[in-house]
Amino acid sequence: MRLSDTDHDRVTAAVTQAETATTGEIVTIVAQASDSYHDVSLHWAVLGMLLTLALLAFWPVAADHIYALVDPWAQAPQGALYVIALVLVTLVFLAIRLVLAWAPARLALTPGATKARRVRRRALLLFRAGAEKRTKSATGVLLYLSLAERRAEIIADEAIHSRVPNETWGAAMAAVLTGVRDDRPADGMADAVAQIGTVLAEHFPRRGTPINELPDRLIEL
Incomplete structure (x- = not known):
């Protein structure tokens, strides 16, 4: 204004x-x-990543369910679970950063x-x-x-x-x-x-x- x-x-x-x-x-x-409060959006994105990891630790079968979308007949190997966790935290980080690129949202969460x-x-x-x-x-x-x-x-x-x-x-x-x-x-x-x-x-x-x-x-x- x-x-x-x-x-x-x-x-x-x-x-x-x-x-x-x-x-x-x-x-x-x-x-x-x-x-500009860009650091605030970064803090929220990092918090989202940590909460995602906490959710996977609390409910580890979630990663198995995600792997089942790719191969429903096999048990997810340990390496695949790490990849799933990495992909999830990356997507959460990018999604939060994208949403908070909008200044009003960033300001509201400051x-x-x-x-x-x-x-x-x-x-x-x-x-x-x-x-x-x-x-x-x-x-x-x-x-x-x-x-x-x-x-x-x-x-x-x-x-x-x-x-x-x-x-x-x-x-x-x-x-x-x-x-x-x-x-x-x-x-x-x-x-x-x-x-x-x-x-x-x-x-x-x-x-x-x-x-x-x-x-x-x-x-x-």
Whole structure:
């Protein structure tokens, strides 16, 4: 799902408005996904192979039944049983890999904790590249939304982090996740930006001539 030009304008306007009352700088980034999760499909395929071997060990006559399809009048030799096991685990491995080549299936079978870690890791990388210590007073904040995982992260520069506990961003996180749940990600991000701006204005109020040190526009990856 790509955001429209109107969505971009809505989030950008929210950032511009939020920054009028604070020296803080808000960076907004939305990504389609934070990871491809191909390693997850590999893990499931290996698990399928192990379960297949476990099934053959628990019910060894299954291999005999399979061999009987080829030669119903002879008992399967030991070597043939190993070949059958090898063919079965290979087919299971390939079948799972084929099914999980479809991204939605792969994402659905990815544990929530794994998604959370990947989204957090991607957000940190983007924050370090585009917002961390990029302002004179070290007052940058990143709002990152990963659409596929339906997860968001808010990461603040050290000057903000030292004065604003993580729990303070709860309202902003709730706003962006509500927007995602309702299929209104741009509205959710705009609402979250307003919440972030309120927090920043309280701790880092605007004084003097406004200086825009980081871009207001929404960045879509």
